[in-house]
Amino acid sequence: MSDVNRAKEISEEPPMSRLFVICGKQITKEQLIKHFEPDGTIEECVVITDRKTGQGKGVAYVKFTKTSSAARGLRKNGTVVEGDTRPIKVMISASYNRDKNSDTSADVNENQFLRLFAIVPSNRTEEQLKEEFGTHGTVTQVRLVPDKKNDKQCAAYIKFPTFLETALAIENCNPQYKAKFC
Known part of the structure; x- marks a missing residue:
């Protein structure tokens, strides 16, 4: 099963407990787990990879067991993962809660909840x-x-x-x- 299909299967229960992370293409699942583990129990971490090359696409999902853990993880927006030099972008992955008339990521982040x-x-x-x-x-x-x-x-x-x-x-x-x- 590909990482893309796995990402689609990650549960959205409890609500707003999944983070969408934009990171460097070389970032591994282990690095992300280490980075977000202090925020709470991680249920699943998926780094999206290219099917042909196996290289990371610079996108990942981190699913926590609690919404409050994801809220803590959201505060890591703009931080640097150990072993990388560029800051990551962290957002709540709550597609079912998006306002149909809005495209901005802020609408599915802290100020909405x-x-x-x-x-x-x-x-x-x-x-x-x-x-x-x-x-x-x-x-x-x-x-x-x-x-x-x-x-x-x-x-x-x-x-x-x-x-x-x-x-x-x-x-x-x-x-x-x-x-x-x-």
């Missing part, structure tokens, strides 16, 4: 949620929207200043909230 959506009990206040979610990062905004069909729950939109804080909140909040990026 600052807010989460959660279903919370209707007796929770904005202050209570700010305090609860504040254990995972700095909450900059909480908005509650009552559910017209179910008066026992409401929708909560909670905003953080960084992708990493949002990811940590989603991973560590009460699972009954069914939190996700929005």
Whole structure:
């Protein structure tokens, strides 16, 4: 099976846990694993190679087991992999989340993933949620929207200043909230 087909098979669960890396053509899978390993557990690392020559194309995917690990890895954008001289470009590989009208890579990177959506009990206040979610990062905004069909729950939109804080909140909040990026 070619590396191109393997890259297509890498799961996007949990969401936003896969990084797209533009690097030097000589960069190996082992070098990338060593570079990104401090950020979290790597599920898969694929360096795309030319079918005829076997040489790297300067493109790779690094898949983490957690979204927060990918958020940490994203901060390595512009760093240099040991054994190379040029900085790498790191982006979130989240093709299903792209805005159809946009071509910019910034739309699938940190600035897009600052807010989460959660279903919370209707007796929770904005202050209570700010305090609860504040254990995972700095909450900059909480908005509650009552559910017209179910008066026992409401929708909560909670905003953080960084992708990493949002990811940590989603991973560590009460699972009954069914939190996700929005």
